[in-house]
Amino acid sequence: MEKGTEKAWDVLKDLTDPELPFLTLDDLGVIREIKRNDKNHVVTIAPTYIGCPAISVIEEKIASELKKIGISPIIEKSFSPPWSSDWISENGRKKMEEFGISPPHPRIAETIGDPLLKDVKCPQCTSYRTEKVSEFGSTACKSLYRCLDCKEPFDHFKCV
């Protein structure tokens, strides 16, 4: 890897998501590529949602962090392939659960139709007796659930 690109990865891998501050952009799989063309470094990011309001904040954060090491990047958004919740790292899923958000089930569960794979676990009491309250939660990437055992409401990260 080219030296500047390597340094850029080093700086960006610890950047956190503005809406999920306990997760890094790397945990979420949002930063897809950093490469150098003739003049600039190009950072490609995959937005979790097209209208996600965190995207402009993420772009600013990337630009200001890279500026500190003397890089002024071009930031490009990529929609193909579309960002998938499957790109969230194991570590990211673990941190999500600790924070009280139920992580997304694997996308394959949508196609093979195994109902067990689609069960949503309550992040507070680990019960699988949960129900969906709303398709939409506190941010674009989450839906709202409730636990039928401990009665607590919680966010479930959407499987996309």
Add this chain to the structure above:
Amino acid sequence: MKSNTADMVFEGLLRIADDNLILGHRTSEWCGHAPTLEEDLALPNIALDLIGHAQTLYCLACEINSRYKNEDQLAFLRLEHEYKNLLLVEQENGDFGNTVLRLFYFSTFMKYFWERVKINCCFKKLKEFSEKAFLETSYHSRYASQWVVTLGDGTDESNLKMSNAISNLEPFLGELFNNDDFTEMCSQNDFLPEPTSIFESWKNEVEAILQKGNLNFPDIILKKRGGRKGEHSEAFGYLLSDLQYMQRAYPNSSW
């Protein structure tokens, strides 16, 4: 890009972006007014998605036509006749049932629209965008369809309100599926699918959902149109004065 191709792509992007912006604005009017807290989260979330789609499409349009320097100029600083959205999306929200029925009609249409663009589109950036847009519009369509069934198959009163919503929106559906010289040109150039080509899939899905909700499928014939030529209904003027207020009162203001 050749200049006549550029004109076609610009106009095509505007049509889709304007539909999304205007429906996004209408949907956002529910913020703080929805019947339950969950719906008060859901509708603004959807509005955000719709406006996000519009924003990305306006950005692509600006790359093609240097007359416009950024997406805000397209969204907030055009005159009424320069907007090319459907009359369907600019109509007032009406009650919650009317709002979700319109969202169901529109997002189901867009779902099949993006599905076609995904397969075939000469403009690479739009083709890439359609992969993501398809997933999000499918989600909106599913959300709205659940409400259409719940309310249609609910009480006598909720069923009556949904039936009224069907009659209310009926005159505007013809325009959704209306081919014109422009849509024909887009299709011949492998840019965008013709609206009529989406009708069968749309009808099958909408008919099945309405049936589940004990509701009758509307008569779809061309009654009201004009949006694609910039001829809008009275409701649109009020909408624009609200939408454009900040940029008109404080030019170039930003967050």
